[in-house]
């Protein structure tokens with residue numbers, strides 16, 4: 507009844523005031539337009555278009571800086587320390603576009619394009635040499651884009667092809683150096699030729715460490731995973747009475763650096779291979795990093811101000827790792843307490859490696875000072 511009353515009243519009013527009705531409708535129309543404009547503004551201001559920032563969309567300068575800082579890389583899940591199998595962290599590998607330039611951005615007056623590219627530099631070894639430390643230190647550099655995990659492309663997954671390999675790489679802007687580390691490459695027979703067929707200009711980095719300490723470190727890692735294996739001495743000697751070394755036992759065979767380097771030198775000139783001292787990486791990380799940055803043709807941005815020596819860990823740590831303001835040391839599998847090995851065994855191993863090391867120093871043109 508009330509409604510009917512209102513309608514009838516309205517009809518009367520309408521009949522009585524046609525110009526007023528037009529004015530009201532006009533006002534309503536203006537209010538509607540204003541409402542639409544406000545909603546549209548709200549839509550853009552709350553960033554509804556960018557709430558799920560796609561990795562290939564860097565639309566503002568702060569966003570680009572965020573991308574360069576490496577936060578992006580962490581969020582993307584490309585890095586997990588000690589992640590050594592190709593399955594982890596690559597859930598979406600197959601979905602990734604491999605050839606289109608997938609980042610186009612609009613900064614006033616500037617355009618940035620990032621895409622997945624094959625690496626221009628590889629950390630090829632050696633296992634337990636300090637490769638993780640080097641990669642983590644290098645990724646502080648804004649011109650480096652590093653794959654966090656080990657793709658094992660040239661040794662295990664070569665059949666998947668270069669487009670698969672490229673799809674593994676983090677997106678990089680023009681001028682950034684894409685790098686990955688897989689320590690097994692250094693000792694794998696097929697890898698040098700395969701790397702060469704990908705690129706004859708690729709820059710190769712090898713972190714080398716005293717082969718005796720390296721072997722013990724390797725063995726320490728093996729027993730941490732398979733505790734019931736025989737002791738070091740049993741595996742290291744073919745014959746414990748005459749002290750004959752089993753140099754085919756992987757922890758010892760990897761330390762025959764001259765033999766492995768020779769294979770690489772059949773494909774690449776020495777100038778394209780940079781040798782990092784694993785010991786130097788601990789005693790003077792900034793010095794080693796300075797030389798690596800020079801080798802990669804980058805400005806020396808990672809310097810001593812990035813490191814501090816952590817007494818508890820017994821190793822250099824980062825004051826401010828990428829994407830964080832807190833100091834950071836490598837995880838507990840890096841810098842472990844080694845399995846105890848008899849001093850006589852160590853001495854025998856030193857004798858065994860002496861001629862090999864000498865040959866390696868000659869080939870490398872550098873004395874690493876191992877006893």
Ligand SMILES: Nc1ncnc2c1ncn2[C@@H]1O[C@H](COP(=O)(O)OS(=O)(=O)O)[C@@H](OP(=O)(O)O)[C@H]1O
Nearest residue numbers: 633634635636637638639723821822836840841842
């Ligand atoms: N800053 C810093 N923090 C911790 N550890 C450091 C660092 N720099 C070099 N190292 C040495 O790195 C050794 C592990 O080498 P890798 O990272 O090449 O190992 S792996 O092959 O990837 O498993 C690891 O070997 P162990 O000491 O035998 O555990 C370390 O000696």
